Amino acid sequence: MNTYRESSKLLAPLLGKKNGPGLKALAFGGKNKAPTKAVFACVSHTLRCRSVIDSVLGRVKGETQVDVLKDIRDRALGYVLLYELLLGPYKSIRGGGGVKRSIMKYEKILREALSHLAAHGDAATKNHIETSTEDTSNSSGVQTSHWPKYVRVNTLKVSLETAVTSAQSFIGSDNVSLHTALDNIMAISPTVNNLYEWDLVKSGSVVIQDLSSCLTAAALAGGEGSTHWWDTPKMNVFLDACAAPGNKTTHLAALVNQNLSSSKSSNKVVALDRSGDRIKILQKRVSLLAPGGVVEPLHLDFLKTESNDSNFSKLKAILLDPSCSGSGIVNSPDRGGEEDTPERLKSLSNFQLLALLHALSFPQVEYVAYSTCSMNNEENEAVVSKALQEVNEGLEGGEVWELRRPKVLDTWTRRGKAVEGLTEEQANCLCRCNPFEGDETNGFFVSYFVRAKVDRNEEKYANSVASNSSALKVPMYKAGMFKHLMKGKGEGGKKNKSRESSDQSFDNGGTKRKAEESTSEPHKSPKKEQKKKTKWTETSETSDISDSKSSVPKPPATKMSKKAAKKNAYKTKQREQKLARLKKKKAEAGGAKN
Numbered sequence: 173m174n175t176y177r178e179s180s181k182l183l184a185p186l187l188g189k190k191n192g193p194g195l196k197a198l199a200f201g202g203k204n205k206a207p208t209k210a211v212f213a214c215v216s217h218t219l220r221c222r223s224v225i226d227s228v229l230g231r232v233k234g235e236t237q238v239d240v241l242k243d244i245r246d247r248a249l250g251y252v253l254l255y256e257l258l259l260g261p262y263k264s265i266r267g268g269g270g271v272k273r274s275i276m277k278y279e280k281i282l283r284e285a286l287s288h289l290a291a292h293g294d295a296a297t298k299n300h301i302e303t304s305t306e307d308t309s310n311s312s313g314v315q316t317s318h319w320p321k322y323v324r325v326n327t328l329k330v331s332l333e334t335a336v337t338s339a340q341s342f343i344g345s346d347n348v349s350l351h352t353a354l355d356n357i358m359a360i361s362p363t364v365n366n367l368y369e370w371d372l373v374k375s376g377s378v379v380i381q382d383l384s385s386c387l388t389a390a391a392l393a394g395g396e397g398s399t400h401w402w403d404t405p406k407m408n409v410f411l412d413a414c415a416a417p418g419n420k421t422t423h424l425a426a427l428v429n430q431n432l433s434s435s436k437s438s439n440k441v442v443a444l445d446r447s448g449d450r451i452k453i454l455q456k457r458v459s460l461l462a463p464g465g466v467v468e469p470l471h472l473d474f475l476k477t478e479s480n481d482s483n484f485s486k487l488k489a490i491l492l493d494p495s496c497s498g499s500g501i502v503n504s505p506d507r508g509g510e511e512d513t514p515e516r517l518k519s520l521s522n523f524q525l526l527a528l529l530h531a532l533s534f535p536q537v538e539y540v541a542y543s544t545c546s547m548n549n550e551e552n553e554a555v556v557s558k559a560l561q562e563v564n565e566g567l568e569g570g571e572v573w574e575l576r577r578p579k580v581l582d583t584w585t586r587r588g589k590a591v592e593g594l595t596e597e598q599a600n601c602l603c604r605c606n607p608f609e610g611d612e613t614n615g616f617f618v619s620y621f622v623r624a625k626v627d628r629n630e631e632k633y634a635n636s637v638a639s640n641s642s643a644l645k646v647p648m649y650k651a652g653m654f655k656h657l658m659k660g661k662g663e664g665g666k667k668n669k670s671r672e673s674s675d676q677s678f679d680n681g682g683t684k685r686k687a688e689e690s691t692s693e694p695h696k697s698p699k700k701e702q703k704k705k706t707k708w709t710e711t712s713e714t715s716d717i718s719d720s721k722s723s724v725p726k727p728p729a730t731k732m733s734k735k736a737a738k739k740n741a742y743k744t745k746q747r748e749q750k751l752a753r754l755k756k757k758k759a760e761a762g763g764a765k766n
């Protein structure tokens with residue numbers, strides 16, 4: 173469902189009429205299906221703030237002769253989006269579309285008009301503006317308004333230094349810091365509202381992306397620390413198995429193509445998604461963020477891929493960020509009131525396990541990173557534990573998949589849980605983010621697997637943030653460091669006036685996600701659940717995901733000696749047994765859909 177469109181449908185008859193049925197009567201009194209909680213809330217807030225929106229539009233017209241809604245046919249949608257942009261909990265429009273673009277052209281003058289009314293308007297207007305921004309907690313109950321906004325520097329297009337200098341001049345040095353967790357991530361003051369107007373955002377040179385969503389590609393590319401196994405003369409291929417809208421894909425492409433030795437050819441990320449609509453979004457993002465062939469989008473079901481596919485001959489590593497419950501996403505009201513039922517979780521975790529086992533079954537693959545933006549053990553540690561157990565049963569000859577602590581995330585403090593089947597040591601290899609316990613990110617989970625034949629490298633990894641910070645004279649981010657800038661704007665002040673979201677969906681992509689896509693959260697639910705899910709886009713970007721019927725991965729054909737052939741026959745038998753188990757699981761997974 174598309175929340176903005178649904179809201180505009182409900183709002184339209186209420187905008188024109190003075191004497192007609194009210195919102196509740198329209199919403200719940202007719203023959204139509206009752207609106208979702210999110211749609212009802214959106215319309216009721218828009219109606220409550222309508223007089224403020226009209227005053228803003230009036231002032232803009234008076235001052236600049238611009239009629240913001242003039243070219244917008246669906247006026248109700250215009251009001252909904254204006255409410256979201258100026259007065260809603262996130263002060264931004266999630267998702268993309270033509271109406272958003274028409275409105276965003278005037279964002280600056282609209283905000284100026286609102287500020288003027290907040291300072292000089294009549295008492296009723298001031299009261300409306302104030303009360304609309306008072307509650308800074310979102311539907312999950314987590315206070316996010318003090319979180320920094322995370323900006324990933326897209327090193328395929330711009331250097332960190334250029335991005336920092338540009339940020340300092342666009343939004344002011346006081347608002348800019350480098351996050352200490354990873355290289356090339358800026359933490360921007362939450363008081364900054366106009367990131368989408370920044371040239372570097374528009375050109376894709378930097379990406380607004382939640383820090384948590386940057387962990388997966390970082391783990392895969394930097395798991396072995398600064399020993400970059402992918403910096404070989406020949407191209408290495410990475411697979412992003414569930415890639416759309418492409419935040420992690422483009423991040424990975426940037427990571428594995430930076431600081432390459434001069435004789436090195438580019439590395440490539442093959443990006444799969446089984447949703448036709450979503451792969452189109454990914455293609456758009458790739459052309460902006462990672463042009464030049466370093467990403468190859470493919471509309472394919474990962475579960476139906478085979479390891480001997482010609483696309484995968486140079487494949488070494490897989491990033492797997494499959495559909496999940498999204499229970500870690502706290503800065504999106506889409507989550508409001510949604511319950512993860514046991515059936516839904518079971519279906520999701522079955523699919524996640526299948527996908528992870530499939531990734532681990534590619535004989536040429538040596539590294540796998542598996543992540544979700546879920547808080548549930550069932551989708552995280554339990555999947556990892558079952559996958560390890562299952563995959564290693566079928567392997568022989570000293571080969572074993574093992575969990576490793578990604579070196580690039582060595583200093584990350586929140587670790588995984590030692591659920592059944594995992595030791596404390598293994599749990600310590602896993603990374604989690606928990607906004608309910610104070611982390612300033614969405615909830616997230618990352619695991620990193622390595623084929624044990626790969627030599628251990630005990631090098632201690634240290635990222636470059638400290639040296640970048642001193643070279644560029646930009647501070648390193650410390651939790652709460654922007655609080656003094658928020659006096660009177662959020663929970664730091666007496667009244668909670670700002671509830672800027674960290675805007676990270678695209679990851680919460682770009683699609684959260686964001687520039688356009690970044691805002692239409694890519695996550696994820698099984699097909700039947702998807703109907704219930706809220707999409708904050710003007711145009712529905714539905715998934716065409718069909719029931720996954722995975723085909724069995726086949727080992728690649730190779731020439732071999734008699735001994736090797738015998739060994740291979742044994743391996744094949746083992747693999748067949750494993751695949752039979754997989755198939756059985758899959759049959760049990762049944763309706764496990766996106």
Ligand SMILES: C[S@@+](CC[C@H](N)C(=O)[O-])C[C@H]1O[C@@H](n2cnc3c(N)ncnc32)[C@H](O)[C@@H]1O
Pocket residue numbers: 385413414415416417418419420421444445446447450472473474475493494495496678679681694695696715717720766
């Ligand atoms: C959580 S989203 C991925 C978000 C993405 N990694 C990012 O950071 O932008 C999961 C994606 O997996 C896709 N998907 C689900 N099942 C799939 C399958 N069997 N094969 C390929 N893609 C699949 C969904 O369409 C969805 O786009």
